[in-house]
Amino acid sequence: MGGKNILIAHGGGPTAVINRSLQGAVEAARSLKFGGKIYAARFGAEGILAGDLIDLTDVPAQTIARLDGTPASAIGSCRRKLADADYPIVLDTLKKFDVGYFFYNGGNDSMDTCHKVDELAKREGLALRVIGIPKTMDNDLVLTDHCPGFGSAARFAAISASELALDASALPIHVVVAEYMGRNAGWVTAASALAARLTNCPVLTYLPELAVDEDKMLSDIENAWAQGRGLLVTVSEGLRGLDGKPLADTGIVDGFGHVIPGGTAQHVTDAIIRKLGIKSRAEKPGLLGRAAMAYASEVDRTEAYDAGSAAVYAALSGRSGSMVSIRAERTPVYASSMELVPLAEVANAEKTFPLEWIEDGNRIGDAFFDYALPLIGGQLPQYAILR
Amino acid sequence: MGGKNILIAHGGGPTAVINRSLQGAVEAARSLKFGGKIYAARFGAEGILAGDLIDLTDVPAQTIARLDGTPASAIGSCRRKLADADYPIVLDTLKKFDVGYFFYNGGNDSMDTCHKVDELAKREGLALRVIGIPKTMDNDLVLTDHCPGFGSAARFAAISASELALDASALPIHVVVAEYMGRNAGWVTAASALAARLTNCPVLTYLPELAVDEDKMLSDIENAWAQGRGLLVTVSEGLRGLDGKPLADTGIVDGFGHVIPGGTAQHVTDAIIRKLGIKSRAEKPGLLGRAAMAYASEVDRTEAYDAGSAAVYAALSGRSGSMVSIRAERTPVYASSMELVPLAEVANAEKTFPLEWIEDGNRIGDAFFDYALPLIGGQLPQYAILR
Numbered sequence: 001m002g003g004k005n006i007l008i009a010h011g012g013g014p015t016a017v018i019n020r021s022l023q024g025a026v027e028a029a030r031s032l033k034f035g036g037k038i039y040a041a042r043f044g045a046e047g048i049l050a051g052d053l054i055d056l057t058d059v060p061a062q063t064i065a066r067l068d069g070t071p072a073s074a075i076g077s078c079r080r081k082l083a084d085a086d087y088p089i090v091l092d093t094l095k096k097f098d099v100g101y102f103f104y105n106g107g108n109d110s111m112d113t114c115h116k117v118d119e120l121a122k123r124e125g126l127a128l129r130v131i132g133i134p135k136t137m138d139n140d141l142v143l144t145d146h147c148p149g150f151g152s153a154a155r156f157a158a159i160s161a162s163e164l165a166l167d168a169s170a171l172p173i174h175v176v177v178a179e180y181m182g183r184n185a186g187w188v189t190a191a192s193a194l195a196a197r198l199t200n201c202p203v204l205t206y207l208p209e210l211a212v213d214e215d216k217m218l219s220d221i222e223n224a225w226a227q228g229r230g231l232l233v234t235v236s237e238g239l240r241g242l243d244g245k246p247l248a249d250t251g252i253v254d255g256f257g258h259v260i261p262g263g264t265a266q267h268v269t270d271a272i273i274r275k276l277g278i279k280s281r282a283e284k285p286g287l288l289g290r291a292a293m294a295y296a297s298e299v300d301r302t303e304a305y306d307a308g309s310a311a312v313y314a315a316l317s318g319r320s321g322s323m324v325s326i327r328a329e330r331t332p333v334y335a336s337s338m339e340l341v342p343l344a345e346v347a348n349a350e351k352t353f354p355l356e357w358i359e360d361g362n363r364i365g366d367a368f369f370d371y372a373l374p375l376i377g378g379q380l381p382q383y384a385i386l387r
Numbered sequence: 388m389g390g391k392n393i394l395i396a397h398g399g400g401p402t403a404v405i406n407r408s409l410q411g412a413v414e415a416a417r418s419l420k421f422g423g424k425i426y427a428a429r430f431g432a433e434g435i436l437a438g439d440l441i442d443l444t445d446v447p448a449q450t451i452a453r454l455d456g457t458p459a460s461a462i463g464s465c466r467r468k469l470a471d472a473d474y475p476i477v478l479d480t481l482k483k484f485d486v487g488y489f490f491y492n493g494g495n496d497s498m499d500t501c502h503k504v505d506e507l508a509k510r511e512g513l514a515l516r517v518i519g520i521p522k523t524m525d526n527d528l529v530l531t532d533h534c535p536g537f538g539s540a541a542r543f544a545a546i547s548a549s550e551l552a553l554d555a556s557a558l559p560i561h562v563v564v565a566e567y568m569g570r571n572a573g574w575v576t577a578a579s580a581l582a583a584r585l586t587n588c589p590v591l592t593y594l595p596e597l598a599v600d601e602d603k604m605l606s607d608i609e610n611a612w613a614q615g616r617g618l619l620v621t622v623s624e625g626l627r628g629l630d631g632k633p634l635a636d637t638g639i640v641d642g643f644g645h646v647i648p649g650g651t652a653q654h655v656t657d658a659i660i661r662k663l664g665i666k667s668r669a670e671k672p673g674l675l676g677r678a679a680m681a682y683a684s685e686v687d688r689t690e691a692y693d694a695g696s697a698a699v700y701a702a703l704s705g706r707s708g709s710m711v712s713i714r715a716e717r718t719p720v721y722a723s724s725m726e727l728v729p730l731a732e733v734a735n736a737e738k739t740f741p742l743e744w745i746e747d748g749n750r751i752g753d754a755f756f757d758y759a760l761p762l763i764g765g766q767l768p769q770y771a772i773l774r
Contacts, residue, residue, distance in 0.1 A: 064771070273639065382456070387427075
């Protein structure tokens, strides 16, 4: 006999739709007339370790519905990587709050945590149902067509880059360099290349999967600028040089001992000014890439909701040790459904951007847009360009 | 007897709604059954000097309507400051294309140009009607309640800062520093302080009108961070230190010999990391602040349209030497109307942010929001914060 309550936790960086999955989970439990408490961990693993939970059981339906328009994490998140010694404390909290259904909404690290909690509960004979809800704007989880959070981040990159491209070509006094999030995975930055299709501004795009030769990059920028139609250059924050090191870093070391990359756009802009003698300015929307609700993708909002809801249905019907995964078909029209995949196979694997989708080092091929356009979703803007 | 055609030109940096004014002007001329040609200067003053005009007379109504959703300048703009020797060339173009109605849509410099063209035409006995259409996200034109373009830039700053504040407080692992446009005027950055009202994250805001003592700034940041609820710091790109110099500059010298400020957020972030030992990250949405259509203000879109339309009505009824200005009332509800003010009084004056609206150096008082909220316009987001 397991516990009778639900616990939901967020792990890692938020997305525009992580709260949508929370809404889906809470509303699914309510529609199933779930009789236990619905708890959320305050600030993710930190809240679990501290026994600091938020009781959502009686939060008004109107407030839960408002999660739809709320970016970041409404319950708080953290970047704490659990150590082996932490897991017994996690189990203590689960027992103390009589938790029978545990949902962890996050990316790779969170799925690893989820998997370990499931294994430990099984070893200790605890009838705990553990389901992972996928979330990462980086889109780097395996065994799922894509991740909730990616479509909105991709839509932000696609449309904001188009808007920057329009500005860059309407007043072509400088090369505009824009930096998008993605330390190791270029999925989001790739979406910024849609600006080349929605505007008449030349666009060069550089992803972290492909090491760049800075001299070649500058020469390509010089040639593109010489066309006289303005120029937008989009780069991933984690862009690497031929030596394998990030072109720029923040000077901050993360919890895993790695120096955090960033400032890449400024680095490229400085080189354009200094080495090419061309005016340039760097933009870094940064966290807005995962927080700008006005650019949230409809498809992403729906799927994030469904992922949260599917997790609750799965756990309450006795499933455990799985992550919700999105199965998608793109022909004749886009359609997706939720299924379950083993946590053991998701944890510690990473899906990087296919190198064959990058053309000439700085253009993104049709294959990516065939994949991503349905996820970016909704009506794309049509611009009036009269000049 | 003057010329029979219209010429419209854009000057300086675009806004989210400068194309709306173009739409208003073209549609007004069409609704008045204007019989001449409707020309636009390709890339502003550059196009006028080169005699390079775009004929908009027969552009389909559907394309003109699409100007509404198009950021940047659909006809192109430039930052060229006209020299005395340029004005006779401008007049040559106006004569060559038989222009009788000249509209210049821009900020301070453009109104100065507009004024000089009007004076010169009068001296030469040319029956030219010259009307300025105001435009600047900076909101620094005098003799108008506010400028078209400001409301949208303010809405972008207000909502994007709120979204960053939610992220900063949901995952409080770093001080988030965000830089907003404004080299001399803090109007836009002031709007970012709305984040303190829409979220529960502490927010400190620094405007270029008030020189900052960097030690005091860091000490205020340290104290605010110590509250443990995350922290958002918003700064104008043109923020100055006690020595009167920008805290950071781009290394680029503009056409007027001034070094262009910028990189201010990164400068503050570096100081937070180095001097306070607190993690920090800098964001710089940059040009998105004037190009992100998803954040355009409804009020601003309407007024920009009306300003373009009013300019055409005024010129076609014989007025000249004026700028369209917005008269606004805020009680009992917000209402605005268009009127005309003398170009001579607008050119070369600048409206800066009232120092008395800044509290304790880094908070923005109610007086500003009484002024700005109707311009930011529309429904403000209501967030679900459960933690």
